[in-house]
Amino acid sequence: MQAIYAQRRSRLLKILSGQGIERVMIGKPNNIYYYTGIMITPYERFVALLLDGTDNSCAMILPGVDKNKAAAQGLTELVYRDDEDPLLKIQGLVAGSKILGVEMDYFPMNLGEEIRQKLTDIKVTNISKFIQKQRLFKEPEEIELISRAVQYGDQTLGEIKDLFQVGRSEKEIQFALLQAMSHIKGVNTDQFVIQVLGGVGTANPHGYAGDYVLQKGDALAIDYGVYYERYWSDYCRTFFLGEPDPQLKEIYHIVLEAQTAAINLIRPGVVAKEIDLAARNVIEKAGYGAYFLHRLGHGIGLDIHEAPYIHMKNDDMIEKGMVFTVEPGIYLPHLGGVRIEDDVLVTEDGVRVLNHYPKDYQSMVLK
Secondary structure (H helix, E strand, C coil): CHHHHHHHHHHHHHHHHCCCCCEEEECCHHHHHHHHCCCCCCCCCCCEEEEECCCCEEEEEEEHHHCCCCHHHCCEEEEECCCCCHHHHHHHHHCCCCEEEECCCCCCHHHHHHHHHHCCCCEEEECHHHHHHHHHCCCHHHHHHHHHHHHHHHHHHHHHHHHCCCCCEHHHHHHHHHHHHHCCCCECCCHHHEEEEEHHHHHCCCCCCCCCECCCCCEEEEEECCEECCEECCEEEEEEECCCCHHHHHHHHHHHHHHHHHHHHCCCCCEHHHHHHHHHHHHHHCCCHHHCCCCCEEECCCCCCEEEEECCCCCCECCCCCEEEECCEEEECCCEEEECEEEEEECCCCEEECCCCCCCHHHHEEC
16 A cells, blocks of 8 residues: 555655645645555644655654654654644755645644745745645545445445334434444444434434434434545435325435436536536426525545535536535425435446445335
8 A cells, every 4th residue: 555655645746846846745634644544633733744756755744642653654754742843843854945835725824824934935835726636536446445435334224224213213323323333344433424313303404313203204314424444435315204294205206306317417528517407407497496405415535525526616527536425405494304315436438326225215115
């Protein structure tokens, strides 16, 4: 794997060299992991990865509590104490640079001013968009990990489906999903990415499992991600505990039709907003446009939400190797809602849906 991380660093530095940027400072933990394989949770402390395009070297600035994490992977470490200024550690490494590329979308705004004060002869520029673009296109190894995360999502949902019963609480089901995941080697997740909502609560696109006890006819929305070897899946199914209100049945079919229309459009060369509009047009034509409250989808990878963002204002082109969700929904206050979400991979000539859990209406009605 170290060869993969080195290749990613080299590709980034090659792109940035065309912008006149020789040295780079990266801070977001998932981006540091992307380029090194080292995962650090900095909390309030400063951590940075420094890349040097002049000799392809890399070093990490680390607090004392994380000492040896970079050295263990063969990288140079610059360790500081809690009573030291970590920025003083970079002065020698970036001396002579005309432009320092900094991940400004992650670091706090005051950091740029501090760098300018300490490194008065160096111009600072934002490189966040270059990192985001590189991460848009998933390598085969990444696709395999995401696919495994999706597979485990299918598996765990199937394992606990018998618990979706009248009299069960949202919290019980959430805990059962968490417990099912805990038995899988390589999976590590938490309750904050397991959304279990029942009854009228399904009218909220985002919410938290609580004490609500499921009743006959309720909708039950299970939206969750599996975090496998640092990569995410993210999908949703909406079940019904017996035959639901006729309007819930109606909107289920509409949402499924909207999702199908969007997925059928996905292929390299299509503009992102066209995919969103394909689903949105189905829902609007059915008279429920005002109740589709969010974008159609988002990328998944090292982050559970990342680029590309599939919404009606995004003019970016979809390309091979992108992985993102397709998740239309209709949310009716005082009744409930329906969301259907799958993870898709853009292939050379089309799209592959990674989820295999059923989503036809009859499979969602639990007797």
